[in-house]
Amino acid sequence: MTEPDDLQPVDDGEDDDTEFATIAGAATIQEAKLKALDQLRKVVPYVNEADVDFVVMDEGSKGGLFGRGKSEARVEAHLRPAGERVGADAPPGVEVLREFVQTTIGLMGIQAHVGASEVGEALKANISGDDLGLLIGRHGATIDALQYIAAIVVNGDRQERRQVIVDAEGYRDRREAALSSLAERTAQKVVREGADLTFVGYGVSTWTCLAAAEELAKGGVSAEVVDLRTLVPFDEETVLTSVRKTGRAIVVHEAQLTGGFGGEVAARIADSAFAWLDAPVRRVAYADSPVPYAKELEQALAPTREKVLAAAREVLAY
Secondary structure, eight states: OOOTTOEEEEOOSOGGGOEEEEEEEESSHHHHHHHHHHHHHHHSTTOOGGGEEEEEEEOOBOOSGGGTTOBOEEEEEEEOOGGGSTTTTSOTTHHHHHHHHHHHHHHTTOOEEEEEEEETTEEEEEEEESOOHHHHOGGGHHHHHHHHHHHHHHHTTOSSOOOEEEEETTHHHHHHHHHHHHHHHHHEEEEEOOSSEEEEEOTHHHHHHHHHHHHHHTTTOOEEEEEESOSSSOOHHHHHHHHHHHSOEEEEEEEESTTOHHHHHHHHHHHHSGGGOSSOOEEEEEOSSOOOSSHHHHHHHSOOHHHHHHHHHHHHTO
16 A cells, blocks of 8 residues: 555656656645645656646545544645646747746745746746735846746756746836836936027036026026936937927036036037037036135036026027
């Protein structure tokens, strides 16, 4: 008689057709199934639950008074032959990926289904389940780590490595869309609308531009302020759209004039919006000088509101 928890390899004479079966006992049928599945995985790595047939041998009993007559539930788990398993006809690497991911999330205590397929030149595993927050992790750290390890397992020592993607119910598409949206919102932003002049600044210089625009508004001049949230990537189109509307541009930054990023911005405007310009592009920046220790001297070299206003009046009068 086969004892619970014994693993039985059933060999019909050919290694490729070797089958495995095990019997496990536990308090409930579900616990017995999980125990039997774990036993199979100790001998055959990456066993998928969908490839296992379960037979309930004994439903178990709670027993009578004081537990007399109590018995465990007993389940037999039989691993199907290789040719009958899920993904038996899948391309090389697909089934390895699916089985590895399925086993890993099972060890994490996550109840989910894993499917795998080829997507172009890549292999992709899709995980579906009720609650995958633990699997995804903070900012996707856990699922990214799983994807990294899965790529190592799938590719092994192969010279031609294939891209491996591990996704959880469209998480990667949602994250890409969110990051793209965030980049669009932060890469460039018009913080003040205007029609006569465009100020382009970033960092502290944006506030200098806003202060200058407020002062110009008192004299009836409508100045637009573009805040460069990032330099790389540089959203050139937003700057060009503003300059083509106003016809004049002043680039303001705290970096030194020579070699500062404002030179690149001015060059882009001259290259792509020259026909719309009513005056040369001006730059207001820190002087080409070492930064002095004294605050008064530093202010004398910095791009202040007064210097920006002076440049604006020159451009408007051109």
